[in-house]
Amino acid sequence: GEDVEQSLFLSVREGDSSVINCTYTDSSSTYLYWYKQEPGAGLQLLTYIFSNMDMKQDQRLTVLLNKKDKHLSLRIADTQTGDSAIYFCAESPYNFNKFYFGSGTKLNVKP
Amino acid sequence: GAVVSQHPSRVICKSGTSVKIECRSLDFQATTMFWYRQFPKQSLMLMATSNEGSKATYEQGVEKDKFLINHASLTLSTLTVTSAHPEDSSFYICSARASLAGPRETQYFGPGTRLLVL
Numbered sequence: 001g002e003d004v005e006q007s008l009f010l011s012v013r014e015g016d017s018s019v020i021n022c023t024y025t026d027s028s029s030t031y032l033y034w035y036k037q038e039p040g041a042g043l044q045l046l047t048y049i050f051s052n053m054d055m056k057q058d059q060r061l062t063v064l065l066n067k068k069d070k071h072l073s074l075r076i077a078d079t080q081t082g083d084s085a086i087y088f089c090a091e092s093p094y095n096f097n098k099f100y101f102g103s104g105t106k107l108n109v110k111p
Numbered sequence: 112g113a114v115v116s117q118h119p120s121r122v123i124c125k126s127g128t129s130v131k132i133e134c135r136s137l138d139f140q141a142t143t144m145f146w147y148r149q150f151p152k153q154s155l156m157l158m159a160t161s162n163e164g165s166k167a168t169y170e171q172g173v174e175k176d177k178f179l180i181n182h183a184s185l186t187l188s189t190l191t192v193t194s195a196h197p198e199d200s201s202f203y204i205c206s207a208r209a210s211l212a213g214p215r216e217t218q219y220f221g222p223g224t225r226l227l228v229l
Contacts, residue, residue, distance in 0.1 A: 008152060035220075042115060042204070042220035088155070099145075099218070101155040 004091050006102035013110050018076040020105045022089030025070065029094040034063065034074045037086045037104070046074070046087075051094075076107075084109045113139045115207050117221035124195055125229055132190045132224045134205030140185035141207035145218070146178075149202040161188045195228045202226075 003025045012018045024032065030051045035043040049056045049063050049072075056063045062075040076083055089102040114137040124130050134144055142163050147155040159180050160168045167180035179191040188207075192199050204223040 004154065040120070040222055042222045043206075044220075045218075098157055099155075100157075101147075103152055103154050 004089055004100050004102040006087075006089050006105045008103065009106050009108070011108040011110065012079050014079060014081055016079055018074075018079045018083070018107055018109075020074045020076075020087050020089075020107065022072040022074075022102055023070055024072065024089070024091045024100075026091055026093055026100075027070075031092045031094065032063075032065065032072050033088075033090040033092070033099075034061075035088040035090060037088065039085075043088060079107075079109050081109045081111060083107060113137075113207075113209075113219045115141075115205065115219045115221040117203075117205055117224050119224060120222065121225045121227075123227045123229065126196055127194055130192045130195055130226060132192070132203055132205075132226075134188045134190070134207065134221050136186045136207045136219070139207075139209055141188075141209060142185065143208045144182060144188040145206045145208075146180060146188075146190050147204040147206070149204060149223075151202075155204060158190075192226065195226070197228045200226055200228045 006022050033048040034046045036046050037043050047058050047061055047063055049065055060077045064073045086104040086106050088104045091100045116135045118133045122130055144161040146158045148158050149155045157170050158173045161180045161182040163182045163185050169175045182188040202223050202225050206218050206220045208218045
């Protein structure tokens with residue numbers, strides 16, 4: 001399968017921006033996703049981007065894709081305590097219906 | 112958004128027993144459900160794809176006789192861990208899609224079931 005890697009932890013202060021990074025290995029056309037998981041809950045889709053795009057913005061969320069380096073980032077502006085959760089990066093190759101997940105980044109937002 | 116539930120949320124069992132985990136789509140019909148396994152601080156690993164009315168498709172390395180999957184209706188898929196051993200202890204997560212041909216982003220995840228085998 002494909003390798004998707006993330007750092008395990010990120011700690012920020014409320015009001016600051018958070019940037020969560022992800023790297024992947026697939027070289028073909030692919031969909032890239034960001035999911036949020038709160039304790040005891042399922043994975044919630046935040047946003048997704050296709051690999052022919054460079055950027056996608058949705059309210060406080062900005063996704064940046066560096067195709068050359070196969071690097072994906074999720075920026076959360078004005079981070080709130082309610083944003084504390086585990087964030088998963090996932091990749092799904094265009095010609096498959098499988099998802100490959102990173103190990104998740106635990107975001108801790110300090111008041 | 113659509114809701115997917117799992118039952119139980121947590122189960123402890125003795126080695127050698129079988130455990131059944133249910134995955135239900137509560138407000139939509141799911142022709143396809145996926146079962147994942149997650150070890151601590153590791154990725155979700157796809158175990159199998161469950162299609163309503165047909166046999167599940169297992170990923171390489173996953174024993175289909177060990178992890179029995181039944182997708183008997185459009186709202187329910189079950190995963191049975193047979194003759195469970197301590198190494199089967201893990202977090203099992205299901206997801207559901209209304210149609211495999213539908214948009215990929217419409218995959219809804221359950222809250223997961225934590226299995227501990229003693």
